[in-house]
Amino acid sequence: MTYRAKRVSIVTEKLNERQIERIVEEAGATGYTVFEGSGKGSHGVKNRNRSIVSAFSLVKIEVIVSSRETAEAIAERVAETYFENYAGIVYIDDVEILRREKF
């Protein structure tokens, strides 16, 4: 038996990781997963092997929450706080989960 849930994915500069995790937790999410990565966008190439300053590499923070409202609240707060000045994208998609009580 699976249940519908929302996944918020935030891709941004590693520098912002801790503060975004705080936003996610304050919004009521029970957990999140962080992936390190690299990429290219309007802020130029962010390649984690090509910079000696690791704070400028990218991370993707994935959060799964059960309600659409929580997902949107996280996405909007992150976008408002960070994306005027820092590289980043945020998107929400539908996922199906098991063990609904975990989210």
Added chain:
Amino acid sequence: MDLLSNLAATFVSQLQSPALAFLIGGMLVAALGSRLEVPDAIYTFVVFMLLMRIGLEAGMEIREAELGAILLPVIASAAVGCIIVLAGRSILPRLPGVRMEDGIATAGLFGAVSASTLAAALVVLETEGVTFEAWVPALYPFMDIPALILAIVLVGVHQQRTEGGKRARVSYGAIVADSLRGSAISALLLGIVLGLFTHPDSVFDSFYDPLFRGLLSILMLVLGIEAWQRLSELRGVAHWFAIYAFIAPLLHGLLAFGVGYLLHLSTGFSPGGVILLSVIAASNSDISGPPTLRAGIPRANPSAYIGASTAIGTPIAIGLGIPLYLTLAQIVFDL
């Protein structure tokens, strides 16, 4: 003319020194598109090793040093760091195509200090047989932290003035804590504490000191590769950043040389110390400074200040700055 010919001779001999040779070698392999890479973790470890060695030696020396003799150079370092930022703030934003935030952030980074430049200078002085008080490298954080804080505060003041009333509160404590927790300064401070309160002499003599030169060559190679790769970022910003990055390190070093000379006259600060103070002032932060500024001045374009510092400022500070202050000291102090 004497100065120029001396400078040319010193420069040519420094060109063949391992530090500069590896720096240029790094640029060369990057320019040729080589896939040679030094992993991040190695780079981080090398920086730790260099600063730990510098810290340990400084700590062991401070045990014997007179605290009064250290106080004045500490104040002078902080003052030089702040003067550099204020000068950059008043010059850079007046140039065409330079935004206030970018100008102040760049000035902040040039006021801050580079561990690798400092390490390169230590090796040069050792090779040349120029002595200095071993606590002089510990002046590093006293110039670094005030410069970064001042830059962040100046941007706050500017934004308050232009946008009226609403000023993002600058938390000085948070910036100081963030700087102190940075990998470079943490390693340096830990080394100083261990050198002061324990007896690390055996590991210092058998491990940290012998590895210093070899590891520095790796660091120089990484910086060379990084410098070349960052050059492309500079193309996207005003040319003035490149010009500032070329001239400013030399002027900052000369300013500090003057201050160091006054210290020499008043407190007997050693000629080697004067050279190191100049090198610290000429250097610009390449590890700890950029993330602090990115967090503290989010509106500044990192391509401008990191490009200026890493691609041009650091190679100039190492390649031209160190031989310049060495030659100057040889003439002034008759070494």
